[in-house]
Amino acid sequence: xxxxxxxxxxxxxxxxxxxxxxxxxxxxxxxxxxxxxxxxxxxxxxxxxxxxxxxxxxxxxxxxxxxxxxxxxxxxxxxxxxxxxxxxxxxxxxxxxxxxxxxxxxxxxxxxxxxxxxxxxxxxxxxxxxxxxxxxxxxxxxxxxxxxxxxxxxxxxxxxxxxxxxxxxxxxxxxxxxxxxxxxxxxxxxxxxxxxxxxxxxxxxxxxxxxxxxx
Amino acid sequence: xxxxxxxxxxxxxxxxxxxxxxxxxxxxxxxxxxxxxxxxxxxxxxxxxxxxxxxxxxxxxxxxxxxxxxxxxxxxxxxxxxxxxxxxxxxxxxxxxxxxxxxxxxxxxxxxxxxxxxxxxxxxxxxxxxxxxxxxxxxxxxxxxxxxxxxxxxxxxxxxxxxxxxxxxxxxxxxxxxxxxxxxxxxxxxxxxxxxxxxxxxxxxxxxxxxxxxx
Amino acid sequence: xxxxxxxxxxxxxxxxxxxxxxxxxxxxxxxxxxxxxxxxxxxxxxxxxxxxxxxxxxxxxxxxxxxxxxxxxxxxxxxxxxxxxxxxxxxxxxxxxxxxxxxxxxxxxxxxxxxxxxxxxxxxxxxxxxxxxxxxxxxxxxxxxxxxxxxxxxxxxxxxxxxxxxxxxxxxxxxxxxxxxxxxxxxxxxxxxxxxxxxxxxxxxxxxxxxxxxxxxxxxxxxxxxxxxxxxxxxxx
Amino acid sequence: xxxxxxxxxxxxxxxxxxxxxxxxxxxxxxxxxxxxxxxxxxxxxxxxxxxxxxxxxxxxxxxxxxxxxxxxxxxxxxxxxxxxxxxxxxxxxxxxxxxxxxxxxxxxxxxxxxxxxxxxxxxxxxxxxxxxxxxxxxxxxxxxxxxxxxxxxxxxxxxxxxxxxxxxxxxxxxxxxxxxxxxxxxxxxxxxxxxxxxxxxxxxxxxxxxxxxxxxxxxxxxxxxxxxxxxxxxxxx
Numbered sequence: 001x002x003x004x005x006x007x008x009x010x011x012x013x014x015x016x017x018x019x020x021x022x023x024x025x026x027x028x029x030x031x032x033x034x035x036x037x038x039x040x041x042x043x044x045x046x047x048x049x050x051x052x053x054x055x056x057x058x059x060x061x062x063x064x065x066x067x068x069x070x071x072x073x074x075x076x077x078x079x080x081x082x083x084x085x086x087x088x089x090x091x092x093x094x095x096x097x098x099x100x101x102x103x104x105x106x107x108x109x110x111x112x113x114x115x116x117x118x119x120x121x122x123x124x125x126x127x128x129x130x131x132x133x134x135x136x137x138x139x140x141x142x143x144x145x146x147x148x149x150x151x152x153x154x155x156x157x158x159x160x161x162x163x164x165x166x167x168x169x170x171x172x173x174x175x176x177x178x179x180x181x182x183x184x185x186x187x188x189x190x191x192x193x194x195x196x197x198x199x200x201x202x203x204x205x206x207x208x209x210x211x212x213x214x215x
Numbered sequence: 216x217x218x219x220x221x222x223x224x225x226x227x228x229x230x231x232x233x234x235x236x237x238x239x240x241x242x243x244x245x246x247x248x249x250x251x252x253x254x255x256x257x258x259x260x261x262x263x264x265x266x267x268x269x270x271x272x273x274x275x276x277x278x279x280x281x282x283x284x285x286x287x288x289x290x291x292x293x294x295x296x297x298x299x300x301x302x303x304x305x306x307x308x309x310x311x312x313x314x315x316x317x318x319x320x321x322x323x324x325x326x327x328x329x330x331x332x333x334x335x336x337x338x339x340x341x342x343x344x345x346x347x348x349x350x351x352x353x354x355x356x357x358x359x360x361x362x363x364x365x366x367x368x369x370x371x372x373x374x375x376x377x378x379x380x381x382x383x384x385x386x387x388x389x390x391x392x393x394x395x396x397x398x399x400x401x402x403x404x405x406x407x408x409x410x411x412x413x414x415x416x417x418x419x420x421x422x423x424x425x426x427x428x429x430x
Numbered sequence: 431x432x433x434x435x436x437x438x439x440x441x442x443x444x445x446x447x448x449x450x451x452x453x454x455x456x457x458x459x460x461x462x463x464x465x466x467x468x469x470x471x472x473x474x475x476x477x478x479x480x481x482x483x484x485x486x487x488x489x490x491x492x493x494x495x496x497x498x499x500x501x502x503x504x505x506x507x508x509x510x511x512x513x514x515x516x517x518x519x520x521x522x523x524x525x526x527x528x529x530x531x532x533x534x535x536x537x538x539x540x541x542x543x544x545x546x547x548x549x550x551x552x553x554x555x556x557x558x559x560x561x562x563x564x565x566x567x568x569x570x571x572x573x574x575x576x577x578x579x580x581x582x583x584x585x586x587x588x589x590x591x592x593x594x595x596x597x598x599x600x601x602x603x604x605x606x607x608x609x610x611x612x613x614x615x616x617x618x619x620x621x622x623x624x625x626x627x628x629x630x631x632x633x634x635x636x637x638x639x640x641x642x643x644x645x646x647x648x649x650x651x652x653x654x655x656x657x658x659x660x661x662x663x664x665x666x667x
Numbered sequence: 668x669x670x671x672x673x674x675x676x677x678x679x680x681x682x683x684x685x686x687x688x689x690x691x692x693x694x695x696x697x698x699x700x701x702x703x704x705x706x707x708x709x710x711x712x713x714x715x716x717x718x719x720x721x722x723x724x725x726x727x728x729x730x731x732x733x734x735x736x737x738x739x740x741x742x743x744x745x746x747x748x749x750x751x752x753x754x755x756x757x758x759x760x761x762x763x764x765x766x767x768x769x770x771x772x773x774x775x776x777x778x779x780x781x782x783x784x785x786x787x788x789x790x791x792x793x794x795x796x797x798x799x800x801x802x803x804x805x806x807x808x809x810x811x812x813x814x815x816x817x818x819x820x821x822x823x824x825x826x827x828x829x830x831x832x833x834x835x836x837x838x839x840x841x842x843x844x845x846x847x848x849x850x851x852x853x854x855x856x857x858x859x860x861x862x863x864x865x866x867x868x869x870x871x872x873x874x875x876x877x878x879x880x881x882x883x884x885x886x887x888x889x890x891x892x893x894x895x896x897x898x899x900x901x902x903x904x
Binding site: 537541544545546547548549550551552566568569571573577578598599600601631632633634 | 814869
């Protein structure tokens with residue numbers, strides 16, 4: 001049975017180490033914060049200029065000056081710091097974020113990501129995604145295994161405009177977990193969701209991958 | 216009679232307009248702060264990271280954490296702000312300083328400045344001088360008209376290693392005041408110190424200059 | 431004497447607006463935007479503007495009101511997804527759009543204010559963003575050259591200013607405001623509170639007054655929240 | 668749990684030093700220098716260091732003690748005029764020296780920490796500083812390309828840290844410390860006071876804790892003043 005969004009987030013949370021500084025993209029990645037095991041010290045960064053993000057505020061305590069990159073109201077934690085957008089992206093681009101977890105429309109077998117633009121549809125913009133994939137020490141993509149149409153999202157080459165090339169380390173879908181041997185290296189299937197068969201994953205994956213399942 | 220150092224500084228102070236943000240180099244330029252007419256609002260910047268510099272501290276009140284770019288102890292004023300060296304030079308390089316007043320060993324008739332290095336002597340380094348001459352909106356050189364040896368310091372071409380090219384707007388020496396028509400333009404003699412003759416200035420100046428003395 | 435304080439947006443904008451000019455506008459989404467100054471630009475009716483701002487407001491608020499009023503010819507932004515009017519104008523060819531990755535946009539503005547004419551970033555290498563731009567290899571990695579960005583006018587929002595223009599921002603309302611303060615030929619700030627010189631801590635001034643030409647105290651700002659997200663309060667034991 | 672706090676310089680430097688490494692050291696003159704950490708490096712005896720620092724201390728203090736101990740092979744600085752030993756070693760060919768204009772040095776370090784591989788500045792164009800470096804014209808002006816600078820280790824000085832490594836600096840002791848904090852593969856800070864997490868104002872943190880790996884509380888620092896300049900106290904009426 002395929003993983004739910006929450007289970008995908010929980011699986012991604014397993015990749016987070018104690019002490020990590022992490023940037024979470026919008027969508028499924030935002031669920032990762034709630035899936036962390038207790039007792040871990042992890043700081044979340046928001047690219048609009050905040051390190052150390054707390055939970056949503058209590059009703060009535062929303063502060064218009066305190067939002068995350070998804071424009072949602074959030075709160076401080078005791079070690080929060082605020083900074084400008086240029087300082088924020090200096091942090092991201094300079095390789096100081098341990099991990100960026102973000103959604104994608106396609107990931108190629110070279111680790112290219114396409115997550116910001118569908119030609120013919122209105123272009124919303126890439127926001128901070130190109131900086132995050134170029135800058136974070138580790139990049140995890142969290143996405144459905146296939147399009148609503150059934151088309152594979154793990155592809156030989158991205159057909160959509162790219163966000164970055166050779167930037168993916170880890171891909172977690174509702175069906176399986178993949179890891180790249182290194183940046184721009186080989187894609188390896190590491191885990192299957194419970195009840196999901198290798199054949200199903202093969203059928204729904206266009207990208208070439210090695211099988212490295214633990215037994 | 217040639218101007219004293221204090222008189223040179225006073226002449227330089229006349230170039231400062233109300234509201235100016237000014238960086239003063241070490242040596243004679245530091246005297247300019249004391250020569251300002253009362254009632255003017257002028258802020259002095261120090262490239263080690265301070266805007267709004269007060270006078271020297273009272274004896275016994277020196278703060279090792281509060282120095283100017285000449286490494287002298289200074290004080291705050293009510294509108295002081297502190298910032299990092301990169302922010303300080305962003306301010307300088309970005310063209311936000313109205314005026315930089317600095318000493319020099321040579322100035323050429325193209326407005327080139329050479330003020331940081333004498334070949335064969337120990338090299339101390341250029342510090343912030345290259346950034347200041349490249350970045351300030353207006354650059355005034357305050358220097359003796361000739362070397363101790365009698366050699367002219369206003370020269371056809373600088374023989375010493377350059378600090379910047381086409382960067383001088385104004386030159387004030389103990390004998391005279393010169394202005395460049397524009398950056399990289401023509402050098403024009405504007406004033407003579409009391410009792411100093413045009414012939415004396417001609418004799419002691421290698422650089423070609425036009426005479427534009429007020430009568 | 432520096433006289434930086436103006437009575438309102440109209441007087442602060444007087445003499446600095448012109449058709450076809452480039453304006454940087456601070457804010458991220460609707461957070462930390464200069465509401466009064468945007469309204470002042472709408473009222474002035476100046477046209478054919480190029481606006482540099484991370485986003486373009488929403489349909490009826492923020493920079494959206496300049497769009498609705500037909501004043502913007504071109505946007506330089508990283509994300510404009512919250513604005514339906516934007517889509518309509520863009521698809522109708524009435525609006526030019528230049529996308530910059532958010533970090534590249536922030537850095538271009540910082541560079542513009544800091545006298546850095548160009549810089550090399552990994553961001554966007556191998557993507558459409560790099561097309562037509564010089565690239566260069568450093569230590570085996572590929573970088574794209576981006577250029578510094580300046581504006582004829584920057585309109586920004588801060589929390590507090592003293593009368594010299596020293597500024598502090600509040601929480602994530604800081605965002606693009608500090609860099610834009612440095613990159614405008616003229617910079618006007620809108621603040622919630624104006625204090626006397628000497629009341630701000632000199633160690634904690636986010637933007638030194640040298641960057642600020644004019645100051646107004648914000649009147650009647652809405653400070654709209656784009657996406658209210660909350661959690662339920664736990665039961666009191 | 669992040670465990671960033673160490674007992675002293677020796678323990679904080681344990682395992683991070685190696686012959687031939689590049690070290691960035693904060694400070695301007697003798698102001699804002701990490702005295703304990705410099706002494707710790709002297710005690711460790713590591714050799715052939717490349718040191719990036721605006722100055723090189725004085726003969727018997729600051730980085731001067733590493734010079735005197737023969738540990739520095741190369742300096743990258745903007746001004747070394749206060750140090751006679753420096754002159755002797757340099758003229759004797761025992762010391763390499765790379766001068767950077769002070770603003771270029773500051774920006775190279777910021778760039779190194781910010782993932783900017785290179786940038787264009789007007790500073791030094793047409794001078795010996797530009798020799799061998801790429802140049803480029805932007806809007807009719809000439810610029811020199813300078814590269815980002817990083818280090819194996821940065822040793823910096825701050826006023827206060829919380830246990831997460833959020834830092835604030837004091838007055839002009841800030842100088843090069845914030846950029847160097849971002850440009851070291853490992854960054855160790857020496858502070859005058861360590862406080863609990865939550866005690867520093869989140870709006871006024873000069874360096875966020877993400878940049879700080881290890882923290883020590885300074886013991887017995889001299890904080891020497893290079894040039895004491897004072898004025899006479901006015902007569903009390």
